[in-house]
Amino acid sequence: MSTPQEPSASKATFRIWRGDRQGGKLVDYTTSVSPGMVVLDAVHQIQAEQANDLAVRWNCKAGKCGSCSAEVNGMPRLMCMTRLSELPLEKPVSVEPMRAFPPIRDLVTDVSWNYEVKRRIKPFKPRAPDAEDGTWRMDQGDVDRVQEFRKCIECFLCQDVCHVLRDHRLHEAFIGPRFLVHVAALEMHPLDVEDRGEDLRRAHGIGYCNITKCCTNVCPEQITITDNAIIPLKERVVDQFFDPLGRLMKVFSRREAKP
């Protein structure tokens, strides 16, 4: 990226992918830009003034809902959190849909696969309540660890950038970083007693991840996906399936830890 510059009340060109399942092309739109603008503002302005039917997803416009994921100058970003001042405006800014998912129209892609994957993951299963009133006691320290994963806004940028999905198209065999984070949130939940080890290894395909950390780099919520979620899960799988001594130890320790 070249030196950031604050755009003055001037014009900039946005090279936006227009098309559908059959294919498409990049179309240039020039529009006025003002201080503080984000890419989504420019897209909306173009939509209102030049291309009423330009398809784009968005909701909160504050980086909280994860709807406006796209590739801005080739980088997977939330359009609502990408300031124009971060981009070199002397050349066209390219705005393209996420490439790991089939296009629907323009910047909108078919992300339904993600919703199907989540349904295949074993849901939360709590231990019996700690107190007579049906509630539990949890330490903030234990909760903190999982709260990091629960910050996920399901923008699917990590899925978009993952080589296993983007380049190798292994959507059938691998659930992707988003859902490994989801499994980590469940597995490390202080109350959860479900066992997802076998699923992780086989159905979820955790072995496909070769820890390149691309997912971590693009996460708008700054979740340390690889180090905090995926690697500990990989270790669990190794402990559970490839380490007979450790497995034996675990049988004993689990008896005490999890009722």
Next chain:
Amino acid sequence: MSNYQIISHDVLVIGAGGAGLRAAIAAAAGGVSVGLVCKSLLGKAHTVMAEGGVAAALANVDQRDNWRVHFADTMRGGQYVNNWRMAELHAKEAPERVKELEAWGALFDRTPDGRILQRNFGGHKYPRLAHVGDRTGLEMIRTLQDHGIHQGIDVHMECTVLRLFTEGGRIAGALAYERERGRFRLFRCKAIVLATGGIGRAYSITSNSWEYTGDGQALAYQAGAALQDMEFVQFHPTGMIWPPSVRGILVTEGVRGEGGVLLNQDGKRFMFGDIPENYRSQTADNEEEGWRYTQGDKSARRPPELLTRDHVARCILREVREGRGSPHGGVFLDISWIQRKLPNAREHIIRKLPSMYHQFKQLADIDITTTPMEVGPTTHYIMGGIRVDGETQSSTVPGLYAAGECAAGLHGANRLGGNSLSDLLVFGKRAGDYAAAFAKEHKEAALDPAQIDSAAREALAPFERGSGNEGPYQIQQRLQNNMQDLVGIVRVEADLKKALDLLEQLKDQAARVGVEGNREYNPGWHTALDLSNLLIISEAIARAALDRKESRGGHFRDDYPRSDPAGARYNIVIQRAADGSMRLTREPIPEMPADLKQVIEEQK
């Protein structure tokens, strides 16, 4: 009807924020088949934006709290035009609903002894809001979503309902279109729960996303149901105002709950200068006491920054109008000052308000741990909506239920922060329960093909008119400016009349709206279709605002600045008359039972 994809469910839930998800879960638990329709992708509804927390008298932090205090706080905040039965049920059932979320995997912040932590919030006497930093809504919607997808609910994502159909006065079905291909879907069902949220897109400065065009309120109205309290719109006091592209984005009340103060350009805490009589005994009269309150001192009273949202919003507007505002037309919200009180203030702020820290850092280049924020009011919520029975959430149309923001009653003239998330849970569940029971007792009603064809034809008309006609975005923008300028925080008769005239002109323009392109994922078309809902609810708001000649809660009339005791005894109810015009009546509020009256007296 062969032109439509026909889908049958016992119960159709429209809207998949907190209320819709909770209703769908309840209906599925009732043993009926459930369809859940959402305008966006699942998990993106406005609940995800809720920051501060969910109000429930768990009494984990302050043992003096109980449902009575919560009930009285809610009624006081709503200035006594609330549906008292809803306020009672809400206060009693919210704790159970919050605990249930924990059983479904939600992870709230904890007290030192490991229970759910609760924080202070405007209008709540004790620390009452269960929370997760400042992303409580995300935690809640994700918990409901992840639980809901395993309950056998059919989810129809990116699908917008255009019309509800009744037969013999009872609900029969709904016509919708799916965004992806633009094809129509016809839902046959025995009961419908509306959970479509708010109307923020009727205003130019709003915290709401594109979805909130008053769909549920307008669909219900067109199906013959009554609306109520539409004059009560909540302008949240603290929205971002600079840079222009972020104008309206919410700054959580949690900032003030954690000790943030409001300052004018002279650095004065102006809120101390205007404390309403009915809150005086509960409000701190000096800065030190206010600070102690935010730090959990139970003997301290709350700072005036935590007065109700309607009042704080008006005070900010006054500072700006009288020339004491910040450079970009707001006031300052300062949390950085707490470094004078806490040794590790920076870490504390980032830990307690992580989203706010990032929001300002990324969108406004401001570090809130060192620099005050600039804030101003933003359209946030509507207290009014579909008139429902307090117990069952049934509208005045049999088989049609409503829950959450699109329903009226719980919040009266002004909603307390945190009472929305609990509203979604308590009344989402109730609506789902009663809709399922209704569906079990009734057979499917017949659908009238003529009505369906006519609704479909109307929806496609903008394509026939084509581009070159009135553009949808321009009409929407005119409507938003009209409402912002003339039916905003401070209202007067002449403005309201002018607004109604302009709405008539906009109706004509909307009837001529044309769109280009085809039916596949075409936002121009979607915007054109949303216009009729926006027009209906805008007219309802303006008419009700004109009719209520007093000031109360979110409704402030500059020409009638005081509240009139008689105004606490009725709700303004709106229905469509036989000739298609909007008919307003003042419906008396039923007498509150003696035991609830006593609670109010005790808590004064």
